Amino acid sequence: MSRETSATKRRQELAANLAAVEERIATASAAADRDPDSVTLVVVTKFFPASDVRLLADLGVQHVGENRHQEAEPKRAECAHLPLTWHFIGGLQSNKAAAVARYSDVVESVDRAKLLRGLSRGADGRGRPLDCLLQVALDPGDAAAPGRAGAAVPEVVPLAEQVLGTEGLRLRGVMGVAPLGEPPRPAFERLAEVAARVRQVAPDATWLSAGMSGDLEEAIACGATHVRIGSAVLGPRPTIK
Ligand SMILES: *Cc1c(COP(=O)(O)O)cnc(C)c1O
16 A cells, blocks of 8 residues: 555544544533533544544544653654643652653653652753642552552642642643543542542642543543543554554
């Protein structure tokens, strides 16, 4: 197949997948008595090339998500001219926080105070604050399982207060990933409760990022304002890159 034909085919595939996801968002919003415009679609482009990001932007996608710094940084640079908002949704090392803050518009995976100095340093000089979400560990019970991303529930409000006190960062809300092997609904309900507690100290922190390809309906039912959708738009991720 010629390069042009395969690009056309990929565009059609992405357009059809996007339409199906938008339909799911509309149906889930209606079921929850919500305006579908209150849900922002973040298309997770990790493992997929900049050429797909270009096609998505052309198809009207406004938000993309990446989870690995070493992949996100060059892809972001290659797509610098596109009118996109870039969400960083992956685990962050504190020595990479400043670099991630320089090219991201939103960092959704802020889960410990140790990251704040680097994020603040990277945000400095952008001319506008860096939007931050606190990633909450949604394992049942209060203790975050070791090695899992996210702040344990009791640590979230203190972390929110620290973000509020950090120059260059703007606290927008919380993010969570439903634990594997558990029905997502109770996890998203826990996340919504944490979000409400965060809003008591930060009334502007109204974003709730929850829901992926497999569970966006449950997330929207629990109040998600942002859904992070990878495979339902881009197809199965390549296993090796
Ligand atoms: C990869 C990823 C997603 C997207 O997952 P899909 O199941 O492919 O939709 C969402 N959130 C985070 C944090 C991810 O790492």
